[in-house]
Amino acid sequence: MTTSTLFLNARVLGADSENVLVENGRIARRGAPADCEAVEVVDVAGNIMLPGLVDLHTHLREPGFEQSETVLTGTQAAAAGGFTTVFAMANTNPVADNAGVVEQVARLGEEAGYATVHPIGAVTEGLAGERLADIGGMAASRAHVRVFSDDGKCVHDSLLMRRALEYVATFDGVLAQHAQDPRLTVDAQMNEGEVSARLGLTGWPAVAEESIIARDVLLAEYLGARLHICHVSTRGSVEIVRAAKARGVCVTAEVTPHHLLLTEEFALGYDARFKVNPPLRTEEDVIALRRAVADGTIDIVATDHAPHPIDTKDCEWDSAAFGMVGLESALPIVNKTLVQTGMLDWSAVARVLSSSPAEIGKASSAGSLGEGAVADLVIFDPHASRVWSTSDLSGRSLNTPYAGIELPGRVIHTMRHGYFTFHDGNLRDEALVAADAQKYGHLSSTQTVAKD
Amino acid sequence: MSATLLQSDDVTRALTRIAHEILEGNKGSSNLVLLGIPTRGVHLARRIAGILERIDGDTQIPVGSLDVTMYRDDLMSNPMRESALTQVPVDIDGKTVVLVDDVLYSGRTVRAALDALTDVGRPAIVRLAVLVDRGHRELPIRADYVGKNVPSARGERVNVRLSEIDGDDVVSVTSGGDA
């Protein structure tokens, strides 16, 4: 049986309205006539259509930390935020450092069906920074791992980092570095500066990030290896990446939505919802990061969605967990910080939130709205403003830093592989999504990708 | 609306009369200690002591201040009160202490002063002198020496100005908004 959806009046990548026909999980026709045959017709009334968003940096917490998030609840949050593909970080318990764990995570994602889940493999065994993890085994597994990261921990040993870059390159992968010199950040709590000094919180100097990035781009340059820098947070880091790119180093970089919007000043009330790694920085850093996205120095925006149970945030700052949830709020924040400021147009948004992360992570079926592409897409109303609250969250944890802040824009529909995961402002039913995923999941299955 | 009750001369006359009455009641100035209740009571006590010394020749009358803030029974119901200095110049045990205040109203300040006095020592006799008694007592307390009895309504305010603080000596009554 043929399924089809006709989107009327969609401003694809922000361009003039057109009609888009989706059939059997793929974009069948752009510029389709309004009266063409379709099972379902959805008039999106001039809202923006973007390719389904791709998050290169998500913590789904399963296995091991299911009280914070599961693959199901995390991908529901993803769908609510317009994401159709997420890369799940390796710091689970057990750590995703072998084929067994990554295959489990990928399978849970396929069954849930709210987003395509690409597990990220650990670089080192147990994230301990001592011995390489089963990188080849994970790359060759059904999960087809192409991104490797010890995120949460930095691969700080220089020799190990060199070997890791080389070994990951052997399997056509990319190493995503969490740049944090552990010695310069012992007990660190927030950005080192006037605010940390006043609050008596141990400072986290920018140089602890920058020195690692500087070393790693030099290693990548020397080795000719591919390097991705997670959550760049300082102006100095931007300068290092910019200079490296100018020399032709094969480096890519990401920034989180929260580093594009929030500053260290939010720590003034000791509210641990604002405690995050890397820490919120200064206004100057925020401006530099926005410019870096605009000029392409920073390639992508990635959420670093980090769910935590309430009691790990509702406590003394130095006892609190690092991290904030971010999937649902990512697109409104990009809208606020980059689109409304005139720094990016919608096709550039599609680049930083979809096609570039797909490319870095080798998720070749994602990131396009061309005819024949897998129908992963999001409809976004950029004008529907609202004061953010925890009721805007669809995951299991509530640690959003934006509660009470006005954020512009609202995801209306999210479609993955031709079926809705989020429809008319609501998550679609779990059972219906799982059933659709069984029919159309093969479009992005690893076997398909492997044959491409 | 403000009406003057006592002019500068009236205040002096009233204090002089109080001084005479104290001497009469005490049969001389021996053993007397005057303790004023801050702020204006302390100045009134000093003035009365000065008059006593003039009347009674070369005796020195000890004068001090007794702050009652910590002993008040309304600390939790009014805005926080700034306290004042307590300075008791001599041992008051066995003495005749005259407490001096500007206005006697509910009697609660005097009640607090009696408690405060208990923590300082054990006088043989305690007397009370006030410049104005405006009535409306809430406790069984009365003054031994009164400069002027002023019948007043509860809504009215009795204002005492003293030259040491306010530049001139005037006692006036102001009608309040909600009597």
Next chain:
Amino acid sequence: MRHLLSTHDLDRDNAISILDIAEDMASFGHRDVKKLPALRGKAVVNLFYEDSTRTRTSFEAAEKRLSADVINFSAKGSSVSKGESLKDTAQTLDAMGIDAVVIRHGSSGAPHLLAHSGWIDVPVINAGDGTHEHPTQALLDAFTMRKKIYGEDSRGKDLSGVRVCIVGDILHSRVARSNIWLLSTLGASVDIVAPITLLPHSIGAWPVRVWHSLDDALASGCDVVMMLRIQAERMTHAYFPNAREYGRFWGLTAQRYRRLNSETIIMHPGPMNRGLEISSEAADSPQSLILEQVSNGVFVRMSVLYSLLTGAKGQLA
């Protein structure tokens, strides 16, 4: 003013009011009956997550002199390691119907959290939090300086024109932070002396003049020298090489003490490391006000308790 969490957000009028009321409290300190009935019927909890016999005893004396009921709740170690969260403890205390919390905690900001989390709705007094602030210490230091300078005429005065030199581990010192803000608010000028390792990286943003040489700072003339306690663990974390070298460069040695102007006041928040940051000759000298600091601590804490716990909503008039 509902809480006393820091001196950074304490304005001049409130600070002077606390110091003035402390003067009145001090006037009761010498008589036979030291107890005042002001806080009769109020229950104050001393919630101490860190050992500090000095500070707790001082608060306890202040509470008892004001006739408050004192409940000592010592929860040594972090709340996380103990298994009961600060939130649970706060809600438990709230359920008991207490009237104020005095909190000492190893985590910076814990008193702020307690005051603003909504877990408990009573005045919170910070008795030292992590490396953040220790406001009552700064208030008693200011009180001690003012008393020494103005004697009986202290009421209403600030510290304009007074030069205070704070020496030692500024980076980790809650005493230094609280003093820097309060002294600046009261019009004093603050000089800081320390090796760069023991200064916050952004010290330039603070209202202080920075010296690295104690000798130069002392030679430039100051009215008060405040020595800070140096923690032994700083040595193992490479803030300075060893105790001998620290004492040689930043200690108030007997030699440095003898070179001081005889009017210069010597202070130390205690407990002292004699022979390290301060020599016995300096600590026990007539210029030292270290014991006055201790006695004044009780009066200042009485004043703070009185100011926060009386009044219709703990408001200053």
